[in-house]
Every structure is written in structure tokens, then in C-alpha cells.
Amino acid sequence: MSTASTPPTTRHHLLSVLVENKAGVLARVASLFARRGYNIYSLAVAPTDDERFSRITIVADADSAPLEQIVKQLNKLVNVIKISELDPLDSVERELMLCTVKADASSRHNVIELVSIFDGRIVDVGHGEVTLAVAEIPARLDDLEELLKPFGILIVQRTGRVALPKLDRTFTR
Amino acid sequence: MSEEPIRMNGGEALIKALELEGVEVIFGLPGGCILPVYDPIIDSPIRHILVRHEQGAGHMAEGYAHATGRPGVAMVTSGPAATNIVTPLCDAYMDSIPMIVITGQVPVGAIGTDAFQECDTIGITRSVTKHNELITRAQDIPLVVRQAFHLATTGRPGPVLLDIPKDIVDPTNPNSAMEWYWPTDEEVVASMPGYKPTTKGHPKKIKEAALMIGESVRPVLYVGGGILKARAAEALLELAELTQIPVVTTLMARGAFPDDHPLCLGMPGMHGNYTAVTAMQESDLLIALGSRFDDRVTGKLDSFAVGAKIIHVDIDPAELGKVRRPDVPIVGDARLVIEELNRALLALGGAEAQPDRSAWRQQCSGWQEKFPLSYEQSEPGQLLKPQYVLEQLRDLSPENTIVATGVGQHQMWTSQYWTFRHPYTWICSGGLGTMGFSIPAAIGAKTGMPERTVWAVDGDGCFQMTAQELVTAATERIPVKIAILNNAYLGMVRQWQEMFYDERYSEVYLSPDLPDYVMWAEAMGCVGIRVESPEEVAPAIIRANSITDRPVVVEFRTDSSELVYPMVPVGRSNSEIVVGPTGGEIQ
Numbered sequence: 150m151s152t153a154s155t156p157p158t159t160r161h162h163l164l165s166v167l168v169e170n171k172a173g174v175l176a177r178v179a180s181l182f183a184r185r186g187y188n189i190y191s192l193a194v195a196p197t198d199d200e201r202f203s204r205i206t207i208v209a210d211a212d213s214a215p216l217e218q219i220v221k222q223l224n225k226l227v228n229v230i231k232i233s234e235l236d237p238l239d240s241v242e243r244e245l246m247l248c249t250v251k252a253d254a255s256s257r258h259n260v261i262e263l264v265s266i267f268d269g270r271i272v273d274v275g276h277g278e279v280t281l282a283v284a285e286i287p288a289r290l291d292d293l294e295e296l297l298k299p300f301g302i303l304i305v306q307r308t309g310r311v312a313l314p315k316l317d318r319t320f321t322r
Numbered sequence: 323m324s325e326e327p328i329r330m331n332g333g334e335a336l337i338k339a340l341e342l343e344g345v346e347v348i349f350g351l352p353g354g355c356i357l358p359v360y361d362p363i364i365d366s367p368i369r370h371i372l373v374r375h376e377q378g379a380g381h382m383a384e385g386y387a388h389a390t391g392r393p394g395v396a397m398v399t400s401g402p403a404a405t406n407i408v409t410p411l412c413d414a415y416m417d418s419i420p421m422i423v424i425t426g427q428v429p430v431g432a433i434g435t436d437a438f439q440e441c442d443t444i445g446i447t448r449s450v451t452k453h454n455e456l457i458t459r460a461q462d463i464p465l466v467v468r469q470a471f472h473l474a475t476t477g478r479p480g481p482v483l484l485d486i487p488k489d490i491v492d493p494t495n496p497n498s499a500m501e502w503y504w505p506t507d508e509e510v511v512a513s514m515p516g517y518k519p520t521t522k523g524h525p526k527k528i529k530e531a532a533l534m535i536g537e538s539v540r541p542v543l544y545v546g547g548g549i550l551k552a553r554a555a556e557a558l559l560e561l562a563e564l565t566q567i568p569v570v571t572t573l574m575a576r577g578a579f580p581d582d583h584p585l586c587l588g589m590p591g592m593h594g595n596y597t598a599v600t601a602m603q604e605s606d607l608l609i610a611l612g613s614r615f616d617d618r619v620t621g622k623l624d625s626f627a628v629g630a631k632i633i634h635v636d637i638d639p640a641e642l643g644k645v646r647r648p649d650v651p652i653v654g655d656a657r658l659v660i661e662e663l664n665r666a667l668l669a670l671g672g673a674e675a676q677p678d679r680s681a682w683r684q685q686c687s688g689w690q691e692k693f694p695l696s697y698e699q700s701e702p703g704q705l706l707k708p709q710y711v712l713e714q715l716r717d718l719s720p721e722n723t724i725v726a727t728g729v730g731q732h733q734m735w736t737s738q739y740w741t742f743r744h745p746y747t748w749i750c751s752g753g754l755g756t757m758g759f760s761i762p763a764a765i766g767a768k769t770g771m772p773e774r775t776v777w778a779v780d781g782d783g784c785f786q787m788t789a790q791e792l793v794t795a796a797t798e799r800i801p802v803k804i805a806i807l808n809n810a811y812l813g814m815v816r817q818w819q820e821m822f823y824d825e826r827y828s829e830v831y832l833s834p835d836l837p838d839y840v841m842w843a844e845a846m847g848c849v850g851i852r853v854e855s856p857e858e859v860a861p862a863i864i865r866a867n868s869i870t871d872r873p874v875v876v877e878f879r880t881d882s883s884e885l886v887y888p889m890v891p892v893g894r895s896n897s898e899i900v901v902g903p904t905g906g907e908i909q
């Protein structure tokens with residue numbers, strides 16, 4: 150897993166995996182990827198509104214294996230209920246970034262300005278640094294990270310993507 | 323309305339659940355964490371066979387499943403016992419054998435503390451089981467046991483492991499209290515929303531397959547172990563005879579189609595016969611039924627059967643397109659799909675509507691005549707040829723004899739020289755290639771099929787890995803017969819060193835007489851017989867076949883220099899098959 154600044158391209162598969170909310174299920178999914186030689190780029194998991202299930206959003210490295218094999222092998226796990234491949238063009242995605250960046254009196258307003266351009270917020274303030282939070286599409290987070298670098302990034306923590314399919318807006322008569 | 327609840331402890335519930343699942347025998351060995359479950363076994367009609375090593379328990383369960391089609395059950399304790407059974411789990415996983423393994427575990431509260439004999443059994447076995455489950459509540463036992471049997475035996479079969487902490491089965495611990503219930507089939511299915519194997523093939527695809535078969539002039543039925551798992555041998559025979567298409571049976575499918583049938587071409591692959599290998603190479607349509615394009619069958623993939631279209635039938639969707647992209651993929655149970663396919667072919671006009679394939683069959687029989695399996699018979703006074711031993715064993719053993727093998731040259735020769743006429747008479751470790759498989763597997767098979775003659779053909783190397791289970795066999799009066807082809811070497815490895823490492827033999831010599839196999843056999847309560855020359859072979863086999871009250875070990879001292887042919891060298895195209903030491907390469 151990494152937050153490499155290469156924006157997600159077609160080299161990545163975006164999978165939304167509905168699983169039983171049971172002990173060890175994440176380990177099964179993760180070890181299947183390892184065992185079959187598929188790379189995980191990022192992974193986010195949390196229970197759904199129905200507490201029997203969790204949803205895992207996996208960004209998988211497409212070069213490591215054809216999507217079809219990944220999906221079929223995942224489907225064989227007894228605790229996996231449903232897998233959807235999300236087309237980035239046809240889905241809404243968000244990723245959360247927390248970032249502590251140097252911000253003394255002279256630079257603080259520049260940082261704040263930048264954060265507001267990205268619809269983020271300052272969530273913690275120290276004497277010489279601030280921590281900001283932004284939820285955005287991953288490419289925008291990459292941009293912000295790039296722009297924050299000159300100020301001096303102390304720590305970055307990103308969550309990996311979550312995604313849902315875009316809603317159908319075709320009319321039905 | 324509600325009946326009086328039946329209260330019992332988790333250990334009793336586990337044994338009762340196994341009884342209700344129809345289990346007749348458990349292969350196992352007790353220890354600390356599983357101890358409470360061994361107490362109710364005393365009062366159960368289930369037979370328990372006490373093994374000498376847990377690996378033996380696992381392979382016995384596999385052999386039992388191979389021979390009977392019913393899931394084999396093994397039960398062992400935690401820690402070292404659980405790790406000892408990892409090899410059979412992986413073996414069963416690779417060969418899709420239905421098996422239930424029950425392991426003891428430290429009490430729930432002690433998990434994660436590095437308690438005595440604790441190991442992460444679930445973590446260790448995750449990738450070698452179809453599914454595994456740590457049961458943490460006694461109340462869950464009946465449901466989880468039912469789930470395990472359902473998973474092991476449906477869809478693509480495989481091993482399922484249940485890890486059972488001691489406190490939930492120990493009657494002195496309040497955690498073991500439970501109220502008995504027995505879930506219905508519907509409840510079991512509903513409890514696993516993510517498990518829905520497809521058994522019925524898609525009618526449109528089946529029709530497409532039937533049409534494609536009707537257009538092919540050089541088709542081959544490429545039959546794998548899935549045919550046996552699906553109990554589809556009869557449907558296959560009907561398909562082959564209806565279409566007059568030749569059949570190859572992979573190492574895992576020997577016996578799925580009779581070797582003496584005119585359409586049978588025998589085994590393909592690295593040590594397959596020339597005709598089976600070449601027919602696949604030259605075919606215009608491969609109808610893959612429960613086979614998985616294993617590398618040992620395809621040889622170099624990009625030159626495998628390049629002119630062939632592919633119809634691929636498998637119960638596991640992940641097999642379709644994993645290695646070779648099929649033109650017609652069909653997910654489903656092999657028996658159901660073949661039966662539908664037969665109907666579709668009949669609807670298209672049956673045998674009359676099939677193209678004339680006599681030229682193709684003639685080409686195949688031409689190859690069979692030109693390149694039969696062959697070896698040079700030894701002169702009197704010379705060393706015994708392993709192939710000769712196998713021919714004698716085959717001819718002198720009763721019809722329907724079950725034969726199990728280890729892994730190595732002896733395994734390939736047995737598959738090559740035996741004439742398989744019936745399904746479920748062949749048991750070997752294909753996918754994992756586990757040395758030491760044959761003795762416990764043969765014991766498991768004999769346990770399930772006590773009225774059948776069961777021979778294990780073993781290598782001297784393999785024998786030394788699991789021979790201790792002959793003590794189990796002698797004690798439990800399971801009269802299996804073992805033929806050791808003692809070539810004093812790790813023969814298959816020696817063969818590779820001879821052929822690919824300039825005859826530089828590294829760590830493959832075992833010695834012909836250390837150990838003394840006859841003395842060892844006798845010490846284990848078996849009859850031991852040594853055979854050194856060709857004229858002793860038949861009498862020894864006849865004598866062994868007549869002994870029915872205890873296991874027999876016949877040690878055949880065979881020629882170390884004998885090589886398995888034909889051979890497709892690793893990484894080479896199947897078209898470069900080498901038929902024999904002097905035959906050189908064809909084409």
C-alpha cells in the first residue's frame with residue numbers, strides 16, 4: 150500500500166466487496182491477494198448500515214493479475230457476498246487525508262488559504278504547525294500534497310478510497 | 323409446541339453432529355486440547371482409527387474420500403498436531419478432495435497468549451482449505467459442522483477445517499453448555515449467503531458447445547479429476563460413444579474412462595503416452611471436462627494445442643480462462659452438463675449428424691501402434707524392471723483392485739502400466755505431489771472399501787516417509803498390500819539429474835538394503851516379502867493377494883537406472899516429446 154503520487158489510472162481496478170461482518174474476513178481477503186500474487190494499492194473497510202455486512206473498497210494493481218481472476222478467486226471465499234467492479238468514470242469516490250504541515254505565523258495564512266481552496270479544514274493547531282483534514286477524490290489529494298510540500302509536511306495519513314456507483318439518472322417512463 | 327430442550331456439552335454435540343452427518347470413521351490421534359472430544363467417542367458408533375502420525379490421519383481421510391466419494395474425517399489436537407496435518411490439507415485442496423479436519427485449540431480465553439501448544443491454525447491453514455472456521459461458542463457447533471460438510475462436498479469439493487477451543491467442549495467448563503438442535507438444509511444454505519455454487523450449465527452455452535462439437539473433425543475429450551468428483555463417468559461414456567470422440571484421462575482422472583475402450587487414448591502430460599499427448603497437440607477442439615490445463619499437461623503453454631478451440635466445463639468459474647481462454651466456457655457440475663450436452667447432441671441428430679471422424683481415429687490408432695509404451699525386458703539374472711513388476715501386479719490382482727501410489731517414478735509407471743477399467747480404483751496425489759501419500763491413502767481406501775483388494779505401489783523414498791502407518795493398519799486389521807519399487811534412489815530426482823544436470827547425482831542415493839524393508843515390515847506386524855528376480859515376481863504377488871488377515875509388504879528390488887518415458891522435458895513444447903532412451907525426439 151502506498152500513497153504514491155501517481156494518479157489512479159486504468160492501471161488500477163476499483164472493487165467494492167460486500168462481505169460478512171465476521172472475525173477474520175479481512176484477513177481472508179488480504180491473504181488471498183498475497184497468495185495469488187495480486188497487489189493491493191489501497192483498502193478501506195467498515196461495517197455497512199446492515200451490521201451483518203461490511204464493505205471493503207479495494208484498489209488493486211491491474212498489472213499484477215487480470216481483473217477477472219481476482220474477482221473469481223475472491224468470489225470463492227465463503228464470506229464474500231458480492232463484488233462489484235466500479236468504473237472510476239461511473240462512480241463517486243472519496244478519500245480522507247489528515248496532514249500535519251509546518252505553519253508558523255508567517256506561512257499559516259497561506260496554508261489556510263490552500264486548504265480552503267480544497268474544501269478542507271484545519272482540525273488542530275500547534276505553535277509552529279497545523280493539522281488539516283480534506284475529503285476529496287484521490288487525484289485532488291495528490292495535488293494538495295504537492296502544493297503543501299514547500300511548507301514542510303511533517304506527516305500524512307490517507308485512508309485509501311471509498312467508492313459507490315453513480316446513481317442512474319436515465320428517465321424511466 | 324416446543325419440546326423439552328436437550329442439553330449437552332459441546333464435545334457430545336460435536337460427536338452427535340458427526341454421527342448425523344453419516345460419518346462412519348474418524349482418523350485421528352488425541353492430545354491435550356482435543357481430549358474432551360475423545361471421551362464421547364467411546365460411546366459413539368463411529369469407528370476411530372488411531373494413527374501414528376497426524377499426516378497419516380489426513381491422507382487416510384483423503385484415501386477414504388477418493389475411494390468412497392464420501393468426505394473423509396480426521397481429528398487431531400492443537401499446535402504440533404495441527405501443523406502435522408497441513409500437508410494433507412494442502413494435498414486435498416489441490417486435488418479437490420472432500421475432507422473435514424477437526425483440530426483442538428487452546429481455550430478461547432487463552433487464544434493469542436502463546437499458550438502451551440497454541441498455534442494460529444486458522445491463519446496457517448487459510449490458504450490450503452476451501453474454508454476454515456474457529457468455533458468460539460458451543461451453541462454454534464451443530465450449525466458449523468453442517469456448514470463444513472456442505473462446503474466440503476458441494477461445488478468444487480475441498481477440505482474444511484474446524485478449530486475447536488477446549489473450553490467449549492470440556493464438560494467441566496460452563497462454556498461447553500449448549501442446547502441441541504439440528505439445522506435444516508435450508509437453514510444451512512441460508513446461513514452462508516456468499517456460497518452459491520452453480521451446478522446447472524447455461525443452456526445457450528451447452529447448445530453452442532454441441533454445435534462446435536458437430537463441426538470438429540479432430541476433437542479430443544480432455545478429461546480431468548472433476549469427472550470423478552461429479553460422478554460423471556457414465557455420462558462421459560455416453561458422450562464419447564455418441565460422438566466417437568477419443569478420450570484422454572489425466573493423472574487425476576485415471577479410471578474415469580475405461581483404458582481398454584477403443585476410444586481411450588490414456589494419460590496425457592509430461593509422462594503421458596505419445597498418442598494422448600500428440601492427439602491433444604494436433605486436435606482442432608479440446609473438450610475439457612473437469613480438467614484445469616495444469617502445467618504438467620500443457621507443457622510450454624504457448625505451444626500447447628495451438629490449433630484447438632476450447633470448450634471448458636468446470637464447476638469452479640475461476641478455472642475458466644485461468645490458463646487458457648475457452649471459446650465456450652460452461653460453469654456447472656460435470657455430470658449435469660454432460661447429460662445436457664448429450665441431450666443437445668441428440669436433438670441435433672445424434673450420432674448420424676456427427677462428421678466422419680474415422681480419419682482422425684485412424685491417425686490416433688496409427689500413433690498408438692507406432693509409439694506404444696515400451697521398456698526393455700531384463701535378461702535372466704539381470705535386475706528387475708519396474709514396469710514388469712507392474713504388469714504382473716496388474717494381471718494378477720482381482721478386477722476392481724484399488725491402487726494408490728506415492729510420488730515419483732513408481733507413480734508414473736503405475737499410471738502408465740495399470741489398465742484402469744473402473745472409476746475410483748486409482749488414488750494418487752496429483753496437484754501437490756506428496757511423497758508418503760500412498761500408505762495412509764491405501765489404508766483410508768481399504769477402511770472405506772473393506773471388501774476390495776487395495777494395493778499401494780510405493781517408492782523406497784516415499785515408504786520411509788509414512789511407513790509407520792502400517793503399524794496402524796496391522797493394529798486395526800486393515801489388510802492393505804504395499805509393493806515397494808525399491809530402486810535405492812529418489813528415482814525421479816535422479817532421473818532429472820541424469821537428464822538435465824549432466825548425470826551429476828546430488829543427494830539422491832538411498833541404499834537398497836538400509837533399511838531392511840522385510841525386517842521393518844515384520845516389526846510393524848506385516849508380512850514382509852523380498853523379490854529380487856523376475857521369476858519370483860508372480861509367486862510373491864499371488865502369495866500377497868492370498869493374505870487377508872494382515873498387511874503385506876513386498877519389496878521389489880528394481881533396476882535403479884530405469885527412466886520414465888515418454889517425457890516432455892520441463893519448459894518444452896509437448897511436440898518435443900521424447901518417447902524413449904533411444905527413440906530420440908520426434909518431429
Ligand SMILES: Cc1ncc(C[n+]2csc(CCOP(=O)(O)OP(=O)(O)O)c2C)c(N)n1
Pocket residue numbers: 728729730731732733755756757780781782783784785807809811812813814815
Ligand atoms: C514430500 C516431498 N518431498 C520431496 C519431493 C520431491 N520428489 C519428487 S519424486 C521424489 C523421489 C521419490 O523417491 P521414491 O519414493 O524412491 O520414488 P521413485 O521416484 O524412486 O520411484 C522426490 C524427492 C516430493 N514430491 N514430496
Ligand SMILES: [Mg+2]
Pocket residue numbers: 730781782783807808809810811812813
Ligand atoms: Mg526410489
